[in-house]
Amino acid sequence: MANVAAILGDVVEGDRIFSPTSLHLPEFLPAEAVVYPTTEAELAAVMACAHQHRWRVVPTGSGSKLAWGGIGAGVDLIVSTARLNQVIDHAVGDMTLTAQAGAKLADLAPLLAQHNQFLAVDPAYPDRATLGGIVATADTGSLRQRYGGLRDMLIGISFVRYDGQVAKAGGRVVKNVAGYDLMKLLTGSYGTLGVIAQLTFRLYPRQEASKTVVATGTADAVAALAGELRRSPLTPVSFDLLSPALANALGYGEQFAVLARFQSIAAGVDEQVQALSALVGASLTHQILGDDEDENIWAAAGKALFPQPEAAGQTVLAKVGLPSDRAIAWLAQLPSGSLARIHASSGLGTVRWAATTAEDVEKLRFTVADLSRAGVEGTSGYLTLLEAPLSLKQSVDVWGYGGNALSVMKALKAQFDPGNSLSPGRFVGGL
Structure with a gap:
């Protein structure tokens, strides 16, 4: 120095x-x-x-x-x-x-x-x-x-x-x-x-009011609801798909989850929340969160994905991008315990998991590319390592x-x- x-x-x-x-x-x-x-x-x-x-x-x-x-x-x-x-x-x-x-x-x-x-x-x-x-x-x-x-x-x-x-x-x-x-x-x-x-x-x-709808269930049921919401005239400000491990970390059990947040005037928020609730099928359960609960669930999801370095341990953080309609299929292929969130319209998201070798990373990267090709011809998708041990970053293409x-x-x-x-x-x- x-x-x-x-x-x-x-x-x-x-x-x-x-x-x-x-x-x-x-x-x-x-x-x-x-x-x-x-x-x-x-x-x-x-x-x-x-x-x-x-x-x-x-x-x-x-x-x-x-x-x-x-x-x-x-x-x-x-x-x-x-x-x-x-x-x-x-x-x-x-x-x-x-x-x-x-x-x-x-x-x-x-x-x-x-x-x-x-x-x-x-x-x-x-x-x-x-x-x-x-x-x-x-x-x-x-x-x-x-x-x-x-x-x-x-x-x-x-x-x-x-x-x-x-x-x-x-x-x-x-x-x-x-x-x-x-x-x-x-x-x-x-x-x-x-x-x-x-x-x-x-x-x-x-905005005057804010509420979040949390719907949980099987991969197929959550994928169907996400597709219905994408095609609907509803306008959530945030619309995410969660892996079972992340849903469990938020207190919703080992199930796939949809988080949809609506913000506007109070009457407008209530109308959109009711419309989304009507789309939820019998195979899903859902809750409506307002006030502090609405704010807290989004903050808690962020803290789970981005803990302070001393709490992150040897886990790996990656950014992923793939066709949005393939997001649930990819979440279903993650290693057990993976904390993952995909923004349901853009297909961009984040995953934190306990990868230990370059093979672990490449296997997950292959599933992104494979599902992307299946979803949109000519689309490759990507998985970029953000945080990882030095030995792992030295042995794999970080950006992919x-x-x-x-x-x-x-x-x-x-x-x-x-x-x-x-x-x-x-x-x-x-x-």
Whole structure:
């Protein structure tokens, strides 16, 4: 750390530079130092210094998702935006928010709630997740059902390039079409194209009432209900399918489950809940949750899938994508005890299970691809490891990418980071 810290000491104050122990770093990121710039100018100065000395840099926010993705090709410096955490502008009338990348969603939510507004994401580790980290990992969550992904709500961005230059795109109004759409490009880029400094989002009004319908039963019965709900005119804000192990962890026994959440004016919510209840067949049981129970079940599902590192043990976390009508068939093939949630319309989801070998991962990956081909001709599906022991990540293709866009990704990486100094080796194809 001494050399990196000594050089950085000429760029930022000493109280911005820490040892790697200040973050819960995974074992494959043995950085020499962690730096916490407090302004965009300091961030730019740090990146210019890193470029000058050819340091390999990994950007992060609070560090809650540093274990996600590939093991990388080494790192000299972790750049944390945790102290870049200020709200720049909350245009209440325009329903937009501009804030620095290190602002935590948990801190922003009560501020927005004072104006009956909210940012429509429910990410992993919501108590620690920062805006920059949420965008960098494209971590939208169950609210994607109603509000779309992060690319749909991010309307402006400012980031620092590999050489310390600041770049901006978009703006602070929803109908802004100026410049290149760098918002979509940086969403899900895992810090490989730049260090996000500032973000502007569109917001949504908080709803008057919220209720969740939980229906449990056999795989066939749950699949049938999910299909009926997808084809119906009902508009849940969240609509998830749960594995028996996750349903059991929430107190509903070892059964498959549908969770459908409705939010609107009270009369509208009641009407939709009654309509869904009428679709539930005799082979299913269901409950209607309101008030605290409604809030708690979604929080409990998130905590089960994303426990703190010390509680996760040797389990493996993966992101999966497959045709939505094949989701229950895939959940039925999971190893016993697997905690899994699939967003029923998009087919995206998360699974946590006790994989111990590369064969365990590849077997599950094969079922995704096989069911995807059966569901939609030409569709391959995917399973990407997010969290896993180092030995497992070293023995398997973490991303499992089988698409045809790798050449485009490589060209973009060469354009935005020609020295391959930003999160090297942590993205698809070793980018």
